[in-house]
Amino acid sequence: DAKTTQPTSMDCAEGRAANLPCNHSTISGNEYVYWYRQIHSQGPQYIIHGLKNNETNEMASLIITEDRKSSTLILPHATLRDTAVYYCIVRVGSDYKLSFGAGTTVTVRA
Amino acid sequence: DTAVSQTPKYLVTQMGNDKSIKCEQNLGHDTMYWYKQDSKKFLKIMFSYNNKELIINETVPNRFSPKSPDKAHLNLHINSLELGDSAVYFCASSPGQGLGTEAFFGQGTRLTVV
Numbered sequence: 001d002a003k004t005t006q007p008t009s010m011d012c013a014e015g016r017a018a019n020l021p022c023n024h025s026t027i028s029g030n031e032y033v034y035w036y037r038q039i040h041s042q043g044p045q046y047i048i049h050g051l052k053n054n055e056t057n058e059m060a061s062l063i064i065t066e067d068r069k070s071s072t073l074i075l076p077h078a079t080l081r082d083t084a085v086y087y088c089i090v091r092v093g094s095d096y097k098l099s100f101g102a103g104t105t106v107t108v109r110a
Numbered sequence: 111d112t113a114v115s116q117t118p119k120y121l122v123t124q125m126g127n128d129k130s131i132k133c134e135q136n137l138g139h140d141t142m143y144w145y146k147q148d149s150k151k152f153l154k155i156m157f158s159y160n161n162k163e164l165i166i167n168e169t170v171p172n173r174f175s176p177k178s179p180d181k182a183h184l185n186l187h188i189n190s191l192e193l194g195d196s197a198v199y200f201c202a203s204s205p206g207q208g209l210g211t212e213a214f215f216g217q218g219t220r221l222t223v224v
Contacts, residue, residue: 034212043114043200043215044153085151096141096165096204098213100153 004088009105012082018075020104022088025069030092033064035073036100037084044087044100047073078108113137114216116201122222123191131186131219133201141165142184143202143213144176153200159184191223 005023012018034049087103158166204213
């Protein structure tokens with residue numbers, strides 16, 4: 001799996017958009033970008049994934065650069081409940097394994 | 111209904127004991143996993159089963175033995191517990207390979223070995 005690089009931590013104001021960057025400069029053509037989050041003391045939760053195109057669901061939007069070497073997860077209106085560790089993961093679609101890095105600790109402040 | 115359920119949620123035991131953690135998923139998924147999250151908060155995969163067959167074993171000590179009686183269950187048995195086994199253990203399931211194979215995680219079992 002390609003390695004990802006994320007900032008260690010970031011703060012966000014409640015009600016504002018949170019933009020979480022992820023670098024994956026060695027990503028291969030058949031690797032997808034996945035985002036998960038882990039709220040304190042809970043199991044990780046799937047957020048979104050994509051290959052080339054930008055993706056949006058009820059939780060977030062995923063913007064992938066044209067060269068696919070980086071991506072940004074956007075939480076459009078952050079709430080206090082979005083405080084969590086966010087993991088950016090790249091994996092081949094046929095791979096059974098999810099490899100988690102250190103992630104970004106996001107703190108949403110009132 | 112809880113999609114992936116683990117029991118017990120907390121487990122405190124002495125060194126040298128043998129213990130089991132149970133996991134059940136009601137999502138009809140083919141693949142199940144065990145992950146370990148240590149005190150440094152890194153999540154590491156331990157095992158993966160697909161349709162009751164072991165497909166990933168990440169060099170876990172053989173004191174850890176997963177057992178999958180059917181594709182809805184993946185239990186983790188640990189022999190001769192050591193202090194270093196203290197961690198949170200997460201069970202997960204996914205449909206299998208390919209697109210849309212997002213994993214669903216249980217709420218974790220906090221194991222403390224004293």
